[in-house]
Amino acid sequence: MNARIFLSAPDVSGVEERYLVNALRSGWVAPVGPDLDAFEAEIARRCGTAHAVGVSSGTAALHLALLALGVGPGQLVIVPTLTFAATANAVVYTGAEPVFVDSLPGDGNLDPDLTAGVLADLRREGHTVGAIVPVDLFGACAEYTSLEELGVPIVEDAAEALGSSRDGRPAGSFGRVAALSFNGNKILTTSGGGMLVTDDGDLAARCRHLATQAREPVAHYEHRDVGYNYRLSNLLAALGRGQLTRLDEMIARRRQLRERYLKLFAATEGTRLLGEADPGSNCWLTTLVVDPQRAGWTAADLGTWLAARDIETRPVWKPMHAQPVFRGRRVWLTGVADRLFATGLNLPSGSGLREDAQQRVFDAIGEFLDAR
Known part of the structure; x- marks a missing residue:
């Protein structure tokens, strides 16, 4: 198992x-x-x-x-x-x-x-x-x-x-x-x-x-x-x-993982990686953003698929203005945070993710994309 x-x-x-x-x-x-x-x-x-x-x-x-x-x-x-x-x-x-x-x-x-x-x-x-x-x-x-x-x-x-x-x-x-x-x-x-x-x-x-x-x-x-x-x-x-x-080597491995995700989704309509153009990021978490109208599927669909294969993902942070504890606080919105919460998914990004585990993740994502 x-x-x-x-x-x-x-x-x-x-x-x-x-x-x-x-x-x-x-x-x-x-x-x-x-x-x-x-x-x-x-x-x-x-x-x-x-x-x-x-x-x-x-x-x-x-x-x-x-x-x-x-x-x-x-x-x-x-x-x-x-x-x-x-x-x-x-x-x-x-x-x-x-x-x-x-x-x-x-x-x-x-x-x-x-x-x-x-x-x-x-x-x-x-x-x-x-x-x-x-x-x-x-x-x-x-x-x-x-x-x-x-x-x-x-x-x-x-x-x-x-x-x-x-x-x-x-x-x-x-x-x-x-x-x-x-x-x-x-x-x-x-x-x-x-x-x-x-x-x-x-x-x-x-x-x-x-x-x-x-x-x-x-x-x-x-x-x-x-x-x-x-x-x-x-x-x-x-x-x-x-x-x-070991910090520099751990950052390097996370960046390599980000590059693999970039290549995997490069030909997938309606997807992008959040902050993908930032060369200074430590790539702590790689976040996929999905436009469901163009992609034909949602970030939640992929998260459910990966969860069934024992692969953890997580939605983007739920905005503070939408949290019950902060309801009624003053807020200035353009709609961006709400859209990112609805369309974003954090993917496995750890520097300790071994090659076989990485391959499991990419194979599972590939199967998901092929099925659609």
Whole structure:
């Protein structure tokens, strides 16, 4: 019986095992230690930033970044509607209100022109916009040149984009501060964890302070702020360091897989890959977009076919404005996010997908196309 093929399973080797065993043997099992310090420095270099703060999740990084920028009750934060809930949740944690804005059709990222119009509307109404949180969707960096000209602090949600770039700049280097995720399905994993990266030393220090329960540097336990138990553990950082030594090869394998999908669907009417023209994407997830009128079938049809063959796929993120928890929030739509949700399908994209498993996926897709 064939093993289940997952969308983006962790890709872990003996390299990570050696880093983790060395960390265990060093005795640094407590939350912080030399591997965490080293991992922060290595990620900062990779992202082209001066500082990095290892935390328990990408969500924690977003929360801390917004707090450090002074975002709070009475403020609005612009968030793309096409994203995972964590982006909007982090805004709500601060007491601010997310405002959802639609996407560009080419890569699904935040629409800069629409965002400029939304910002003007909100300012005319007398609102304070504390931040804009663009998301580097499925590994493709957003269009930051225009967004950075809007005069609002940018928090880059680069949770899906470590190793990506745009216009020669690495993901994580845009805006005032960026958040990375090392969740189990990400391009680099620490099992669970994340990182905040920035060039702003004061902001990094503030986030580090808040992430350690805001404990003051005195002999007893002194707290002047409400803090959070958000620091990344030394052991998980060691796992991340091992992963980081293999990051380029893991990205290369995902890009090779994207190229195979491009060739497979090249002659199929009514199909395209989201962000397929972006050379800087880390190709975290390859997303097929299907025009059912031209193709004669839907993305859901293909997903059902592959599920019957124990191959995991997933629809594109359900837009935040359509989520019950955010019903009634302010939203500016062009219809792009709703269309991508209805017509998009994330395909198996993991760097650890062996050749035989890849062939199973491509054979199954080929059979589906032949049947139509």
